[in-house]
Amino acid sequence: MAQTIAEKILRDHSIELKDEVRPGEFVRARVDLTLLNDVNGPAAFRHFDAMGGTEVASPDKLALVCDHFAPAPTAAGAQLLNSMRRFADEKGIRNFFDAGKGGIEHTLVPQQGLIGPGGLIAGGDSHTCTAGAFNAFGAGMSWAGMAGIMVLDETWFRVPHSMRFEVIGTKLPFVTGKDIILQILRDIGVDGALYMSMEFGGESIGQLNIDERMAICNMAVEAGGKTAIVEADEVTAAWAKDYCRRDYKLLRADEGAKYFSHTVIDLSQMRPMVAKPPSPGDVVAVDEIRGIRVDQVYMGNCANGTITDLRQIASVMKGRKVAPNTRAIVVPATQKVYLQAIAEGLLEQFIDAGIAVSTPTCGACFGGHNGALADGEVGVATINRNFRGRAGHAGAKMYLCNSYVAAASAVAGEIVDPAEL
C-alpha cells in the first residue's frame, strides 16, 4: 500500500518491523528521541519513580532542556530546574541543556543535530510537532508516557490519517510560513486536523527555508494535529548534511498515498495573517484588523525566534524606533541564534530601536515571566497561542502574527500592514 510520510516513519520505527501501516492501526514503536523540558521533565521523573524506574533504558535518546522557567524567575521555578539537573546527573544524560547552554527546545534540538529526516520524536511539550520542518515525525504526548519510554524504550502510536497541503505560486513580500499555518487555521479551525498528520509539499515548498517550515509545523497542534511533516527536498537535504549528527532518511510520500484531504496553498494569493484573541483559529488578513492600538509586541517562541525571524524584524526596523507608548521584546530562540544575531549587528539595531532583548526562554509565551501582560492590555506576538489568560492577566488580549507584522506594529504602536510603514 502506498504510504504517506507519517505512515512511513511509524512503519520504519515499528517494533514488529511492519512492511506497511494503516490509519487507525496501533503500532508499538521505538522513538529516536524523547524530549523533556523543565515543566514536563520533573513530572515525568515522578512517574519514572512510580514505575520503579532506576536506569533510563536509552540515556542517549533522551534530551532535557531547561527553557520554560529558565533562567528561574521564582524559587518554585528554580526547584524545577534543579530537578532537571539532578536527574541528568544521576542518570548520566549527556543531552542536558541548562540555562545559558542551549535555548528553547524545539529550535535547539535540530541545531544540536539530535533530530533529523525520517526520525520519530516524542515530547512532553505539545509543540514537539515543530520537528516536521526537518522531515521528522514529532508528537507531544503524555508525561507519564514519557516516563514509560524512559523505562521500556518503547511506546505506542495510533497511525494518523494524513492531510496533504500542496504549496504552489510565488511568495509575496511580508508573507511567511507563519501565514500559511494561520491561513490553514482560519480555514479548518482549531480541531480541523484533530489526530491527523498535516503533510506539506508541492512545487513552491522550496521557497520556504527551514526556519519558516518550523513556523508552519509548530502550530499544527493549534489545529489539533498529531504531527506536521514537510516532505524532503534540497532544503532538507542541505540542512541534514550540515547539522544532523545521526542516521537519517529523506522521506517523501509514495505516489498514490491515501489522504483524508487535499488542499492547495497558493502563495501568490496570500496576505500576512493575524489571529485574534482568544483563539488561534480566529484568523483574518492584517488588512482587516489594522489600527488596533498595541501595548506590547513580543517577538520570539519555539519556532519564531530564529535567525530568519530576527532578520525579518531588522528589515522592518531599519533605524526606526518602537512607538512611544508601546514596548517591544525580542527573544532569540537559542544561544546560537543569539550569537549569530550579534555577529550580524541585529541586536545593536534592536537595542537602538528601544527593544528589550532577552536571553532565550519560553517565559512570556506561556504567560510565565519575562513579558506578561496586565489587565486590559493588548499584545501582538509571534507566538502560537492567544487563549484567555495565556499572555498573563485573563483580561489581556493577544494577537498572533508573523515577525514582519509584529515589528511593524511595534513601530506604529498599532497593528499595521508592514507594506504601509
Place this chain on the structure above:
Amino acid sequence: MIIRGKVHVLGESVDTDVMVPGRYLSLSDPTEIAKHLFEEVDPDFVKRVKFGDIIVAGKNFGAGSGREHAPLAIKALGVGCIIATSFARTFFRMAIDLGLPTITSLEAVVAAQVGDLATVDTVTGVIQIGEGRFQCEPLPAFIREITEGGGLAPWVKAEVVRRRAAAG
C-alpha cells in the same frame, strides 16, 4: 468499569490554559493544582463538583498546551470520567495515562443537561443519561487496561515484572 455521577456541562475547545493557567505550572501537588481549576472563567466550578461527578463537554476538549496539570486537577477533584464529542489528543492520552476514563460520544453530549445523573459502562460503551441510552465505541481493551488499572505508572511497573519473568 461502571461510573455513575452528576453531570457538569462545559463548552467546545475548552483549552488547558483556562483549566490551569501557565503561572501554576510550577505546582506539582494535584490537590493544590485542583484549587485553581477554571479559576478565571468559573471560580465556583471546584466547589460544585462532587466526588464521582462526570464532565460532559463539546468537541476538542483539552485543546492547546499539553499540560498534565489539567487532567491531574480534574482527577484530583474526584471527577469519575469525561464524556466529550472529541478530545484534543495530548489531553486524551494524558487522561488515559493518569487513570481518568474518557468517552467519546456526540449523542450523549447533545442530550446531557446540567444536573442529570449519568451512568457510563466503559466495557460495553453504553452511556445512560436521564432517560436516554447511548451506545458509543468503547476504548480498545489495552487502553482500558491502562486506565482502569490506575494509569500508566502501575501498568509499566507490572510490565517490567512480566518482561523479567518472560526473560527467565
